[in-house]
Amino acid sequence: MNSIRPSLAVEVAGLKLKNPVMPASGTFGYGEEYAPYLDLNRLGAIVTKGLSRNPKAGNPTPRIAETTSGMLNAIGLQNVGIDAFIAGKVPYYRGLQTPVIANFFGNTLEEYGEVARKLNDVPEVTAVELNISCPNVKQGGIVFGTEASAASQVVTLVRQALNKPLIVKLTPNVTDITVIARAVEEAGADAISCINTITGMAIDVRTRKPKIANRTGGLSGPAIRPVAVRMTHQVVQAVKIPVIGIGGITCAEDALEFLIVGAKAVQVGTANFIDPQAMLAIIAGLEQFLVAEGLSDINQVIGSLKI
Amino acid sequence: MKNYATIVLANQEISPSIFRMRILAPGFAAAAQPGQFVMLRPALALPTMLRRPFGVFRTGCLPPECDGLPPREYMEILYKVVGQGTKILSELHQGDRIELLGPLGRGFDLGPPGQEKILVGGGIGLVPLFMLGEALVAQGSRVRLLMGGRTRDDILAVTEFERSGVETYVSTDDGSLGEAGFVTKVLERKLSKYPQAEVFACGPTPMLTAVAAICAARQVNLQVSLEAHMACGVGACLGCVVKGAGHSESTPRYLCTCKAGPVFQASDLDWGKATAEAAINCGGGCK
Ligand SMILES: Cc1cc2nc3c(=O)[nH]c(=O)nc-3n(C[C@H](O)[C@H](O)[C@H](O)COP(=O)(O)OP(=O)(O)OC[C@H]3O[C@@H](n4cnc5c(N)ncnc54)[C@H](O)[C@@H]3O)c2cc1C
Ligand SMILES: Cc1cc2nc3c(=O)[nH]c(=O)nc-3n(C[C@H](O)[C@H](O)[C@H](O)COP(=O)(O)O)c2cc1C
Ligand code: FES
Numbered sequence: 001m002n003s004i005r006p007s008l009a010v011e012v013a014g015l016k017l018k019n020p021v022m023p024a025s026g027t028f029g030y031g032e033e034y035a036p037y038l039d040l041n042r043l044g045a046i047v048t049k050g051l052s053r054n055p056k057a058g059n060p061t062p063r064i065a066e067t068t069s070g071m072l073n074a075i076g077l078q079n080v081g082i083d084a085f086i087a088g089k090v091p092y093y094r095g096l097q098t099p100v101i102a103n104f105f106g107n108t109l110e111e112y113g114e115v116a117r118k119l120n121d122v123p124e125v126t127a128v129e130l131n132i133s134c135p136n137v138k139q140g141g142i143v144f145g146t147e148a149s150a151a152s153q154v155v156t157l158v159r160q161a162l163n164k165p166l167i168v169k170l171t172p173n174v175t176d177i178t179v180i181a182r183a184v185e186e187a188g189a190d191a192i193s194c195i196n197t198i199t200g201m202a203i204d205v206r207t208r209k210p211k212i213a214n215r216t217g218g219l220s221g222p223a224i225r226p227v228a229v230r231m232t233h234q235v236v237q238a239v240k241i242p243v244i245g246i247g248g249i250t251c252a253e254d255a256l257e258f259l260i261v262g263a264k265a266v267q268v269g270t271a272n273f274i275d276p277q278a279m280l281a282i283i284a285g286l287e288q289f290l291v292a293e294g295l296s297d298i299n300q301v302i303g304s305l306k307i
Numbered sequence: 308m309k310n311y312a313t314i315v316l317a318n319q320e321i322s323p324s325i326f327r328m329r330i331l332a333p334g335f336a337a338a339a340q341p342g343q344f345v346m347l348r349p350a351l352a353l354p355t356m357l358r359r360p361f362g363v364f365r366t367g368c369l370p371p372e373c374d375g376l377p378p379r380e381y382m383e384i385l386y387k388v389v390g391q392g393t394k395i396l397s398e399l400h401q402g403d404r405i406e407l408l409g410p411l412g413r414g415f416d417l418g419p420p421g422q423e424k425i426l427v428g429g430g431i432g433l434v435p436l437f438m439l440g441e442a443l444v445a446q447g448s449r450v451r452l453l454m455g456g457r458t459r460d461d462i463l464a465v466t467e468f469e470r471s472g473v474e475t476y477v478s479t480d481d482g483s484l485g486e487a488g489f490v491t492k493v494l495e496r497k498l499s500k501y502p503q504a505e506v507f508a509c510g511p512t513p514m515l516t517a518v519a520a521i522c523a524a525r526q527v528n529l530q531v532s533l534e535a536h537m538a539c540g541v542g543a544c545l546g547c548v549v550k551g552a553g554h555s556e557s558t559p560r561y562l563c564t565c566k567a568g569p570v571f572q573a574s575d576l577d578w579g580k581a582t583a584e585a586a587i588n589c590g591g592g593c594k
Contacts, residue, residue, distance in 0.1 A: 066355060274356055
């Protein structure tokens, strides 16, 4: 019996992670909320709630509804704003021994640029994840991430403004995700994360009303995993930069699907709500898998898809 | 072939990880040809995924019994079956596994001891008032509990409340138990008698709105316990927000029910323009 523990360490966009498991933005607060339930230092990284230039109040309620093996949410990107984040939330990160990835978004190109510049001056933030699933209010509300030229424009701008590793998070609500993936790679992204939620709708048949006030919401959870694995696979094939897989991961086996199609790391979202310790179980499960398969390094699994 | 809705008669592990299952299937043998197969699925409702929030009713401790086990602490919830999640809960048996996260959120502020305290509970909203009543009695306050419901079936655990040292006043909309009418009528009467009392309420929104209007009009301090759809329960998802005082379209102010609540000072909340009329029009019926 080999008593040496297998290595789970991976490298994504120049970030050295002790394991490939991190929370998905918006499902883990600013990290601190879950500290009573798990040791944050055991995670590969922490990913913050999506931040914007100004504080954002979010959508009316109800904002969430459970659906079969998933949930719809229309939180409306409620967040404290970049300044309050830096003043109020960042100090907590000083004692941590795991990288902090700040997720952010904007409604105009200028907003994206401004937040990126502010994050440059925050040493506690190791890398940023750019959420481009937002409408550009100055251009008729077209979602940045659904059009290659708009995606390219915003990534180019942030790349110029930012001196940290840049992960770009893609929306699945597109005809061909590989087109967007190539566009953001060309524009200077260091890594891609995918997928964000899939737009959905659910109706209360008794009241005839949508179950969430915003009418539509983003579907997440196990229901979207096959779509997410497929898109991760496509993106891995399309680009050379590392890919982080997201969507419906609840256990080690789910995470392995993404790693096998070539994701260098994974993010866990909705599963945190079901079990606050889900990520720890996933990390332990990955290690067990390596042991059971007689492997010494998680990198032997990454991209091991057989077709 | 036939679509059976049937039961498992036996399901035994006959060798490590190998099970033999016997299923009740009248008429099957006569129809079955060698080499045929069946399609099976457990007849369970699709398990719900997210946790459901429930108030803590009370806690306790089982003494060491004849089974010789050490004393076992427990907590209790009282819940009403309203949908799939609560239905599945209701079908659990002794020994079935369950996952519990908590205690979570911000509870009641007991306020100064030795005071008149009025508790208003509508239907299942009684739940969080039990431990509150106990604590208030322990701090030397006089506690009156107004229990409201649509019918007698909504009035729960009266003796248990009484044993804890609170005075109970029951009212039902249909008069099937206690006084006939809305619990808010009883509240108005008690507040006329004890205008310095502090009020604590939990129940359906129309009742809470009416209670808030009554207390605001009399300038009586009120704490309410709210319900909201929740995914995480720990302040991470921001799914559970309610409108705070001063909320408007242009300056929205949302508070997290799971973190800032579920108990709020009524004055911290936005009760909408309906508040003033609510007491008169709906009477706070426990609809
Ligand atoms: C702080 C708090 C304390 C509560 N305490 C109690 C209690 O002591 N006893 C009790 O019977 N009920 C209590 N509830 C309400 C209880 O959580 C809901 O009745 C339950 O979630 C319904 O689940 P379901 O799947 O059966 O219903 P469904 O209607 O099928 O649920 C669909 C979704 O809506 C949510 N939902 C539906 N109704 C409510 C509601 N009233 N509040 C919150 N979420 C809801 C569910 O959680 C689920 O996500 C409490 C709620 C909160 C927020
Ligand atoms: C309640 C909630 C809030 C979210 N907020 C954000 C956000 O602020 N920014 C973002 O990029 N993604 C956000 N997401 C999307 C998740 O990060 C993730 O991409 C998605 O939920 C799919 O993963 P899952 O199936 O593991 O949940 C949110 C998802 C949920 C459920
Ligand atoms: S339930 Fe998630 S923030 Fe309150």
